[in-house]
Amino acid sequence: MTSSKKDRSGPAAAGDGQPKYADRAYRSVAGVVGGVLLLVLVGWIGGDAVARGTGHTPWLALAAMLCAVPLIVAFTLRPVVYANDDRIRVRNPFRTITVPWPGVESIRSGYSTEMLAGGRKFQLWAIPVSVRARKSAAKQTERAQSGGGRRDPFGPIPRRRPGQPDADGTVRAPSDRAVYELRELADRHEVRPGEEEQAHPVIRWCYEVIAPSVAGAIVLAVLAATA
Template structure:
């Protein structure tokens, strides 16, 4: 199952990165002095913000569980602990009594959010039937993502042999774009939430650069 992302966020993120690249190129050609260095550092900070808010967040189903990649932290929920996925204002993953929210997969229409929250307030029974027989072509993207996670969890739990075979491929669910992936080889027994070094670095490095520039000018 492929990672679940927000296409709109990706477009915004890469669009801003492209705009900043042009601005930095213009600064390199025309800029001079301390003000150009400060402006360049500030632009790099905005690239870090775009990465953290728009490019990094995703939901990654893997052989061992589902990873919620949020702006600054990652949460890994093993399939053995996964009990449900639903949508209120965002996609949520349930692990028993614990509920984890996904940053990128959101419901944008207020009427739908109110209806989802009402269902959530009524208890689990209505949620269990929501969209069970719906045509995937007619479902909203976030609801379809929640349904696919439920189906993946059911498949993984029902086929232990398939789960073991998938776990033998260390590349599944990880890659250069996911450097903060938890160590799934350790097979955690419950949900784990960790700070993401790449996100902290993307914000911290340009801020440090700006501080250095301000101290030197």
């Protein structure tokens, strides 16, 4: 399941008079919960090995934790997609990709969520695709469009929640809903002449995750070889 958080403080006026909104954040709730549980499990097992182990065992446990904890954080807690009126920022396990909307060629969702920018393809780890949720949404769409989910076109527009149909009766899975909103933000931006060529992706590697993991793996290999 993918969650989307928006700033509730309301829009702020921009220089051109158009409202500006804070970043929308998209992340996997299941991934965050799984990451927290894994960290608790690693801390419990590793802490017990450090406290009660003998010989090289405490050092092996510390090296294993130094290698494993950053990787768990990278693949579960770190992935998130931030989007506002100007740009999209994709935070993947080992790197962060920032692209102004004119540089985004496409955002698509098949068996995974992908962004095409600067002639390259980037995975959106924070928006995993669930085939089961997509099939469930398709069934709900059929029921909504058959008459059970229609609403008065002249009545108030209800606030959409996960699992509820759009105005056309379409129910979208959480990942497809996120892609739909990101495409809306991309289409809302007016591309000026020459702006598309200058909007290249900016990639920053997450060395604060890579460095401790590599160090832990090296220490673990050395200790295992000398044990």
